[in-house]
Amino acid sequence: MKTYLFYDIESTGLNKAFDQVLHFAAIRTDLNLKELQRYELKIKLNPDVIPSPYALLTHKMGIKEISQGMPEFAAIKQIHQWLNEPGTISLGYNTLGFDDEFLRFSFYRNLLKPYTHQYNNQCSRMDLYPMALMFFLFKKNVLTWPEKDNIPSLKLENINTANQLVAGRAHHAMIDVEITLELARRFFQERDMWDYVCGYFKKEMDKQRTESLQQDIVILVSNKLGSKIFFQCPALFLGNHQHYLNQSLWLRLDTEELTQTTLDTVKENTWVINKKPGEPNFILPFKERFFSRISQDRLTLAKQNTLWLHNQPEIFTKIKAHYTHYTYPVYPNTDIEASLYLNGFWSAEEELFCQRFHTATLSEKAQLAEHTPHARLQSLALRILGRNYPEALSPHQAKQFTDYLQRIHSRNENDIPIDYQGKKRLTPNAAKEEIKALRSGTSLTDEDMTLLIEFEEYLDTQKQP
Known part of the structure; x- marks a missing residue:
């Protein structure tokens, strides 16, 4: 039986390779979003993980609380089983932007298959955040959409506050799952739109949609574009990546810098977004009903830039070659957990x-x-x-x-492990520097101050050679 598994994690920080899950919560539903079962785990802090104080202040879980719970090995094995239950469609709010990859590394370092929940036994993934972008743009009446300084804000906590979906504190894993499920139920009321957007998470359907639009200007919808331009822009297909399989590349057309591109400034003056089948970002036809939020100035600039590319074949070829053959830097001394x-x-x-x-x-x-x-x-x-x-x-x-x-x-910088992007693992000394920055530049509540004091005391117990 096919089911949705709405889930959320709270973690020690943002490093997907070195940080760990502290709190996992999930609600399983049928395909009509009727609740079937709930899951929740609190996980004990690993002795080799130094939490980021920014994370502690976000989810309000202090060092005393996170020093208790299940061992990570047993907890991650259980989460792996839940996500891999046959027919499971796992999803949350921005899970494909953060949680899914975070769990992938957690599975890997605990000797579990990191990818099977994506494809095995009819399992697959979705993400409600990019779906929210589509509903905000094209079915706006389903919600009250929050704004901050007259700019749309699609943060989950702001959507919840504006619509009173669920009572409770944000950044508590189960509360956030409940909010996400209620948000999905709002979207589900527009069933045709729900089914259409769900199609973008089905690899073959998304691939067919995308390939049918590769000869023309398109509308690209992506959270990477930001709320100031309503998360969308005109774009042009560059080609498929020659090293990273199943990635198409799309050149943004509404930037003034594009026509300043020379053979030597491709990287500096162009903006390209990658697209994998079954994952954000979304590609739409260049039709008026889809670009009503794009200003006339941006549309005019896109057409002018397209003509410029047509008249500069050597530069256009160089742009294509740069992005279709680009590879991420490899760090030979990457730590084994991040490899x-x-x-x-x-x-x-x-x-x-x-x-x-x-x-x-x-x-x-x-x-x-x-x-x-x-x-x-x-x-x-x-x-x-x-x-x-x-x-x-x-x-x-x-x-x-x-x-x-x-x-x-x-304390020796050369001894600190790095991840696959060259980022260093957080050390007690680095965490203390983050605490200093928080105290000097942030308005802290009494609860925040208590959390930081307790965390500092914990850091003093960690040996630093």
């Missing part, structure tokens, strides 16, 4: 190890970690045991995990 995109899928032998590890007793897990010939599996398994079951470690393994903790908490 999901660098090392590829598990081999058959590695998958067998992961399966055995999950079904083994604690002592057997330690033996498996000790004797596997695969370096990344050994490192990941050692960290799983050190975080969740330190009593199972052998003396040699305990020493390895202690050395690892000292390294990641180091």
